[in-house]
Amino acid sequence: MRILLVEDDRETAAYLVKALKEAGHVPDHAADGEEGAFLAETNRYDVMIVDRMLPKKDGLTLVAEARAKGNDTPVLILSALGQVDDRVTGLRAGGDDYLAKPYAFSELLARIEVLARRRKPGEAETLLRVGDLELDRLSHQVRRGGTPIPLQPREFRLLEYLMKHAGQVVTRTMLLENVWDYHFDPQTNVIDVHISRLRSKVDKGFKDTLVHTVRGAGYMIRDSHR
Amino acid sequence: MTAIGKVVRTTAFKLSAIYFIVFTVFAIAFVGWISRETDRVLTQQVRDSIEAEIGILADEGLSKGLTGIVAAIEQRSRVPGASLYVIADKDGHVVAGNVTEVPPALLKQSGLDPVTVPYKRLEGDRTSNVAMVQVLPLPNGLIMLVGRDISEIDRIRTVVAKAMVIGVGLLILLALTSWFFVSRRVLKRIDQVSATSLRIMAGDLSGRLEVTGSGDEFDRLASSLNAMLDRIEDLLSGLKEVSDNIAHDLKTPLTRMRTRVEAALAGEGSGEDYRAALEATIEDADQLIRTFNALLMIARVEAGSPDGALTSLDLARIVADVAEFYEPVAEEAEVYLDLSLEEPLPMVGSRELVSQALGNLVDNAIKYVRSGETPPETARVRVTARREGAEIVVSVADNGPGIPAAERERVLQRFVRLEKSRSQPGSGLGLSLVEAVTKLHHGAISLSDAGPGLVVTLRFPASG
Numbered sequence: 091m092r093i094l095l096v097e098d099d100r101e102t103a104a105y106l107v108k109a110l111k112e113a114g115h116v117p118d119h120a121a122d123g124e125e126g127a128f129l130a131e132t133n134r135y136d137v138m139i140v141d142r143m144l145p146k147k148d149g150l151t152l153v154a155e156a157r158a159k160g161n162d163t164p165v166l167i168l169s170a171l172g173q174v175d176d177r178v179t180g181l182r183a184g185g186d187d188y189l190a191k192p193y194a195f196s197e198l199l200a201r202i203e204v205l206a207r208r209r210k211p212g213e214a215e216t217l218l219r220v221g222d223l224e225l226d227r228l229s230h231q232v233r234r235g236g237t238p239i240p241l242q243p244r245e246f247r248l249l250e251y252l253m254k255h256a257g258q259v260v261t262r263t264m265l266l267e268n269v270w271d272y273h274f275d276p277q278t279n280v281i282d283v284h285i286s287r288l289r290s291k292v293d294k295g296f297k298d299t300l301v302h303t304v305r306g307a308g309y310m311i312r313d314s315h316r
Numbered sequence: 317m318t319a320i321g322k323v324v325r326t327t328a329f330k331l332s333a334i335y336f337i338v339f340t341v342f343a344i345a346f347v348g349w350i351s352r353e354t355d356r357v358l359t360q361q362v363r364d365s366i367e368a369e370i371g372i373l374a375d376e377g378l379s380k381g382l383t384g385i386v387a388a389i390e391q392r393s394r395v396p397g398a399s400l401y402v403i404a405d406k407d408g409h410v411v412a413g414n415v416t417e418v419p420p421a422l423l424k425q426s427g428l429d430p431v432t433v434p435y436k437r438l439e440g441d442r443t444s445n446v447a448m449v450q451v452l453p454l455p456n457g458l459i460m461l462v463g464r465d466i467s468e469i470d471r472i473r474t475v476v477a478k479a480m481v482i483g484v485g486l487l488i489l490l491a492l493t494s495w496f497f498v499s500r501r502v503l504k505r506i507d508q509v510s511a512t513s514l515r516i517m518a519g520d521l522s523g524r525l526e527v528t529g530s531g532d533e534f535d536r537l538a539s540s541l542n543a544m545l546d547r548i549e550d551l552l553s554g555l556k557e558v559s560d561n562i563a564h565d566l567k568t569p570l571t572r573m574r575t576r577v578e579a580a581l582a583g584e585g586s587g588e589d590y591r592a593a594l595e596a597t598i599e600d601a602d603q604l605i606r607t608f609n610a611l612l613m614i615a616r617v618e619a620g621s622p623d624g625a626l627t628s629l630d631l632a633r634i635v636a637d638v639a640e641f642y643e644p645v646a647e648e649a650e651v652y653l654d655l656s657l658e659e660p661l662p663m664v665g666s667r668e669l670v671s672q673a674l675g676n677l678v679d680n681a682i683k684y685v686r687s688g689e690t691p692p693e694t695a696r697v698r699v700t701a702r703r704e705g706a707e708i709v710v711s712v713a714d715n716g717p718g719i720p721a722a723e724r725e726r727v728l729q730r731f732v733r734l735e736k737s738r739s740q741p742g743s744g745l746g747l748s749l750v751e752a753v754t755k756l757h758h759g760a761i762s763l764s765d766a767g768p769g770l771v772v773t774l775r776f777p778a779s780g
Contacts, residue, residue, distance in 0.1 A: 274672040
């Protein structure tokens, strides 16, 4: 997909451009806010990655102005300020997600892929399906191969999030933020424990595993036959 | 600045000068008013008595004629007293009376109101006295003068003037005394305060202001300043300890990283070795970032700028969520997580920060409950939240080895990790954050013995 990267640090930008290309994307790079605004206006991107502190025009202004002009490209804001109130200002300016520096590239990649997908229609579908696993968002029923699987409310939300982003990597932080609405670091590998408990309910006793661990990044639910 | 200028600038001098001026003006006005009033009353009295004399003499004259007047005057002149009588011919020669000398011009101004004149009573009087007299014409060209000596009024004036001089003198003395007292006793102590402050600013942080025990304003000022200095000293020593600990906890992983990278570069390892070295380096870097984030977070919370606004929330909900979040971790560690809640528990706060603080406590409890001899089947962590009057009390108790009473205070400090917990992962910042969050919410934290084990209790003010 086409990605606009607005980042003033040359080394970081060069590394990100290279890594994004390796991941199969087509990145454009702007080194300051004005260039970024120009590129955002003249091209159509699937996602924009905007650093918050930029020369000439800061990232939040850039996003707010693009939004005012009717540009609804998903935006991921990068910032050295990681606190929740900074996050709130970032999202209020029109950002769709917020990532604090320093971050792992796998985290950035997982987030922009989820962001770009978010635009596609079918978001409101009530029945999520991965392989023979079905999740009904209305009746809160989960079945695998026709057998009902009883889940706790939080396990249901965890599975729902994974299935909503089936085939995509979701990181531990994304799960923490979206399933539990926590923005702090829980120190212990709490998410891994929750996932393994979910796995024992969803995958145990079935031939195909659906919940996969993506090394160094996070988790992914996917039908291995497709 | 000259020496005089320096004196003039002192508060003592200014205060004394103002007192002196105000009181002097007041005294002069007061004494002046008294002397004027006295003067007026006495003069009126003299006039009245002169008029009365004249009235009596006129009655004599009406009944006995001129000879009667002269006889009356002769008789009255012999009575010792203050009254003056003169009968003179038209040339001014004294015919009868008790006065030897009056200004001749006076005798010509008959019929006027009483006037004040000098006179001599006896032949050979050196000094002339002062009298108030009235001159009246008699038949046959004779002139009668009736008067009263007024030197008494003069004496009273002198007394008043003297009183004024003495009074102002006393005021000056008073002003000087107050100056002395204020500058010596009162302002000297202010000078002491500023001198001590200067010494403390110069680096002697152990310096304290003198408290005399008199309980006056200066003692109270000194006590408050001393309390402030205690706090500053505490903070500074805390800062020093923190920076020592930061140096240790940050430098250790940095050194490890550096050594590992250096060894990888120097050795002729395979791609696999490089990979392992790099992965370990990222792990160390992540740990460093976590420590940094925790430090920044604590600093922000302590500075009172919480993430997001404080809102009304139900603590029971938060405790339940946190317990549910950590429950699988407890199960995996074979620890029984027991939750006991009273609902609802309304308070004002930050969901994020309170969740994180409780999370730290539960996480710690799960980690440390098994660090002692507690067998797996009995290890348990008990989380309770209830209302006690105007307070919401949340406690996290474990039945692990606990913390010795002497060390409980210390574990709240940043980076402090008890020796036996060094082996566990963690930054040593968890409890510091809990304390900072509790303080931000105007709450209190206490660590006590759960017999066996540790119980950490947080008390928050309830709302509604």
